[in-house]
Amino acid sequence: MAKNNERNLNVTIKNQDDNKDEVIISISAIMKKLKKFLAVWIVIAVIAGLLTFCYSAYKTFSTQYPTKALVSFTYSGIEKGLDPKGQDFEIESMKNPKVIEKALTEMGLDLSRIEGIRSSLSFDYKIPQEAYDQLTAYQSVLDKATSGSISAAQAMLDTKYYPSQFTVKFDLAQAGFDRQTGVDFLNTLLRCYGEYFYEEYGYNKPLGTAVNALEYESYDYAQQVDLFRSSLRIVRNYLADLNKDDNTSFRSSVTGYTFNDLSDYAKTITSIDLDRISSYISVNNVTxxxxxxxxxxxxxxxxxxxxxxxxxxxxxxxxxxxxxxxxxxxxxxxxxxxxxxxxxxxxxxxxxxxxxxxxxxxxxxxxxxxxxxxxxxxxxxxxxxxNSSKANVEKVEADIAELSKKVKNLVDLTEKTASDYYENVQFANAYNILVPATRSESASLGQAASASTKTIVIVELLIFVIYFAVAFISSLISENSKKTAKAAADDDDGDSEDVDLEELVDILEDEAEKAENTKKKN
CATH class of the missing domain: 1.10.287 (Helix Hairpins)
Known part of the structure; x- marks a missing residue:
């Protein structure tokens, strides 16, 4: 009976003035057409989906998306937004032309790209959830604070979060790099920035400049002694600061010295060599x-x-x-x-x-x-x-030359020991490349799939609409063709009775089904 009901479910759009304008829409006929074209629709939908994905993948691979890397800083002071010198830290220092020039030189690229690269670099950071929750809690305390505790609440609100992890973005298209070269350059730049960071904040260029007394011969002997005295004083102060910061009793694997060892060495040079020469100059009036x-x-x-x-x-x-x-x-x-x-x-x-x-x-x-x-x-x-004799002058000059060698050796040992300390202790993890830039094939396919999802859905919906429209129109044409043929047959027979052949067939089928059911019961 369900089959018969489905078959007889028709919708008739009738013009009251002329019965010939009737349009019959049969749901069962539409379903038959949908089944008929189902295989064709599936094949077309699959092919269209693959073609859409391939086109999206082509656009993804051909488009120069910015490449990214993640870096972090973990030295003391970054939590307050400061660099190792105690000044405001700026991640923009990675755009320093010296850093970019060094990276370009290592890769053998044209130095005229420097400005284009600087404008193609950008930085971003994200506040961790725990820091965000803390700042939100402080805001809540301030909102609820009474007049007696408003200063304390305001002090908590003044707490700021300073990021220690940064995303480095490099726009390949803007910089004029192909994918692979751009990725290689960004990784080289990150490494060169690490070297720049250690040289800027951890190494000892200021110390070497401060104690440089290579041109001491142009001064009078007493002034030469003063130059070396000043240099030794700078070295000793520098070593005292390092020793104050060091809580590991650091001994350099490069020089074998501790900061206390070098400080004692500097004291020895000052109290024995320098003071001896100074007193000799004073007593003998060497000038x-x-x-x-x-x-x-x-x-x-x-x-x-x-x-x-x-x-x-x-x-x-x-x-x-x-x-x-x-x-x-x-x-x-x-x-x-x-x-x-x-x-x-x-x-x-x-x-x-x-x-x-x-x-x-x-x-x-x-x-x-x-x-x-x-x-x-x-x-x-x-x-x-x-004035002193020539022999006294020669002795002073020889002693000062020997003193110069000792001071130079002390400075060299101090620089090497301090550099070893900064690299392996103080700044061992100060700068880290957490995630280097990469453009692996899997990552690109993932981007292609993500980019093509919306387009594939739209294309598939459009194909389904066309598929349904074809089935609908085909069933409409088929049903109305039957109606026209039936009307022509009725006219030829001259039959005046309005007999619906289809209804007659349905009635006969119903009677046959009833007879079959009665037979089964008996």
Whole structure:
């Protein structure tokens, strides 16, 4: 019966003025046509999907999408947005022309590309979820804060997040690189930036420049000694800073020295070699030009007296500021505070800074006083004695030449030891390439599939609409052709009765089915 019902489910659009304008739409006929064209539709849909994917893949492979890499920084200070020197950190330093020039040189590419590459590099970062949650919580505290705790809430809100991981994007099309060359260049650039980073923040170029005394021969002997004394003082201060930062008792595998070893070496050169030469020059009045030497001593004494006055004034101002400084006060409330002082004072960062400045100025003032006494004794000795003999001059020149070798060796050992320390301890993981740039085939196919999904859906929907429309129109033509043929047959027979042959066939089938069911029951 279900089959008969389906067959008889028709929709008739009838014009009331003329029965000949009837249009019959049979659902069963449409379903038959859909089944008839099903295989054709499937074949066309599959072919169209493959062609669409191939076209999208071609566009993906031919289009120069930006390539990306991920880098991170993990040194002390990056969490505050600072570089190792304590200044604001800028990831844009990766665009430094020196870095790009070095990468281009290593790859043998034209240096005229520098500006195009700089404009093709961009950077992005993402705030980790835990940092975002913390900042959101601080905002909630500020919104709910009462007037008594608004300053504390505002202090929490002032907390900022500074990224330590950055995505480096390189627009290949804008830079004029093909895919493979562009990827290779970006990876080379990232490596060259690592070398630049260590040279800028970890190596010792400023130290080498500060202690460079290769041209000491052009000065008088006393001035030569002063040059070496200043250089040794710089080295010792530098080693003291390194030793203060080092909490690993670092011993270099390159030189075999610790920072304390080198500091002791510098003290030995100063107290034995340098002081011996200096005293010999003073006692024997070794000079190239007595008048010039006296003028130099007078100038140094006058300049040091000015420094002494300046340091004394700064020290007095700092002492006054520290004495008058109002320390932060906190109130303590709660159980057990009845018999105790509920107030407590805290030293702020500003107070600590003032105290550190005082210590520094005191050290500078003491050094200035020592230097004044030193140059005064030199001047007085030179004024009261005659010039030294040629033998004394030759001895001083030989001793200073030997001193120069020792200072140069000390500087070299210090630079190598410090570089080893920065590379393998202090900045061992300061800069890392977490994910290098890559353009593997699987990644490109994935991008092609992702890019083609929307297009494939649209194409398949369009094909399905066409498939359904063809089935619908075909069934419509078929059904109305039957109607026309039936009407013509009725006219030829002259039959005046409106007999629906199809209905008659259905009735006969129903009667046959009923008879069959009755037979089965019996």
């Amino acid at each position: 190239k030009d007595k008048d010039s030497a006296l003028a130099y001593y007078n100038y140094m004494i006058e300049n040091l007296n000015r420094d002494k006055s300046e340091y004394s004034e700064r020290l007095a101002a700092l002492d006054a500021s520290i004495t008058k400084y109002q320390k932060d006060t906190i109130q303590v409330f709660g159980n057990g505070t009845k018999d105790t002082n509920p107030e407590s004072t805290l030293h702020s960062e500003q107070y600590d800074l003032l105290f550190q400045q005082k210590v520094t100025v005191e050290a500078s003032l003491a050094q200035a006083k020592q230097d004044i006494n030193f140059y005064t004794s030199r001047r007085d000795a030179l004024q009261n004695n005659k």
